[in-house]
Amino acid sequence: MTDLRAVGAPPRLEWLVSTVAKVHNETRRARTLVLDVPLWPGHRAGQHVDVRLVAEDGYQAQRSYSIASPPESPSLELTVERLDDGEVSPYLCDVLRVGDGLEIRGPIGGYFVWDVAQGGPLFLVAGGSGIVPLMAMMRHYAAAPNELRADVPVRLLYSARTLDDVIYRDELEMGSRVDARVSLALTRDAPAGWGGYRRRIDRAMLEEVGWPPNESPRVFVCGPTPLVESVANLLVEIGHVPSRIRTERFGPTG
Amino acid sequence: MQTEEMRLDGNAAGGMLREVFALEVTAALARCAGCGSVAPMGTLLEYGHGMGVVLRCPTCDTAVVRMTHTPGWVRLDASGIAFLMIPETPTPAAQV
Numbered sequence: 241m242t243d244l245r246a247v248g249a250p251p252r253l254e255w256l257v258s259t260v261a262k263v264h265n266e267t268r269r270a271r272t273l274v275l276d277v278p279l280w281p282g283h284r285a286g287q288h289v290d291v292r293l294v295a296e297d298g299y300q301a302q303r304s305y306s307i308a309s310p311p312e313s314p315s316l317e318l319t320v321e322r323l324d325d326g327e328v329s330p331y332l333c334d335v336l337r338v339g340d341g342l343e344i345r346g347p348i349g350g351y352f353v354w355d356v357a358q359g360g361p362l363f364l365v366a367g368g369s370g371i372v373p374l375m376a377m378m379r380h381y382a383a384a385p386n387e388l389r390a391d392v393p394v395r396l397l398y399s400a401r402t403l404d405d406v407i408y409r410d411e412l413e414m415g416s417r418v419d420a421r422v423s424l425a426l427t428r429d430a431p432a433g434w435g436g437y438r439r440r441i442d443r444a445m446l447e448e449v450g451w452p453p454n455e456s457p458r459v460f461v462c463g464p465t466p467l468v469e470s471v472a473n474l475l476v477e478i479g480h481v482p483s484r485i486r487t488e489r490f491g492p493t494g
Numbered sequence: 495m496q497t498e499e500m501r502l503d504g505n506a507a508g509g510m511l512r513e514v515f516a517l518e519v520t521a522a523l524a525r526c527a528g529c530g531s532v533a534p535m536g537t538l539l540e541y542g543h544g545m546g547v548v549l550r551c552p553t554c555d556t557a558v559v560r561m562t563h564t565p566g567w568v569r570l571d572a573s574g575i576a577f578l579m580i581p582e583t584p585t586p587a588a589q590v
Binding site for chain 2: 346
């Protein structure tokens with residue numbers, strides 16, 4: 241018999257009460273919550289948690305948020321984008337304070353995950369807050385021993401509206417330190433002298449930034465549904481094998 | 495709001511599925527009872543609604559899983575799954 245606890249899968253997924261240890265704003269609309277979670281079983285890069293809010297009258301709202309912190313991190317970090325007409329994200333971004341409790345359950349997901357031991361090359365494609373689970377992969381990669389990293393080149397293509405909307409901007413600019421090549425595509429406004437892409441992700445961009453299909457990269461795509469489906473279709477057109485492309489769609493409810 | 499924006503993937507339903515499955519199933523391989531195609535549960539198309547979710551086959555649109563909460567009950571219609579293969583350890587499917 242397999243002992244499920246031994247492989248990090250508790251037999252039942254329970255709601256846990258975490259405590260907000262820190263918060264910091266990433267952009268005008270995105271905020272990172274650093275959570276202390278008693279009895280957190282650990283997680284893998286790419287997994288998410290469910291967050292539950294319960295009103296005094298018993299009304300509940302529940303959403304899924306990707307984990308931004310790598311498995312190596314002692315705390316659990318979520319980055320939440322505020323959607324103005326959302327039910328949960330405005331509370332998490334504007335109301336929640338250090339010391340407050342927050343109900344979560346997780347980690348969830350065994351499909352959209354990556355471990356450095358699985359190898360590469362790794363091609364990550366993000367749109368907007370879809371960067372969050374991919375950042376967990378980048379951070380996991382950065383924390384890996386040099387000898388493991390040497391065989392796993394990483395490239396990230398990240399599309400955002402403006403430079404100010406780029407989440408983890410400072411950290412991504414340091415990506416070259418760990419041999420990860422980061423390319424940004426701005427879709428609305430770009431600063432004067434901008435040297436990156438200035439359009440939506442298209443086939444030419446994917447061919448320039450990614451590896452050719454014959455190098456068999458592992459590809460992870462995360463972002464709004466239209467972007468994810470467009471990118472996944474273009475990658476298949478270019479010749480990538482569908483089973484090497486993993487996608488996660490982020491919905492409009494917050 | 496456009497319909498395509500409402501569509502997520504089975505991965506998003508992972509927490510809800512863990513309410514009824516003892517094992518993590520987003521990496522499990524499901525054979526669609528409608529068209530016979532095999533895909534990880536995480537790649538099914540999720541259509542959420544107020545009381546629960548419908549997971550549809552990306553190939554033929556069959557409702558593979560319907561799961562709803564009603565007061566005091568969790569209801570699961572998995573008649574769209576002809577066969578389910580669940581990894582015992584985390585994500586061997588990811589090693590493909």
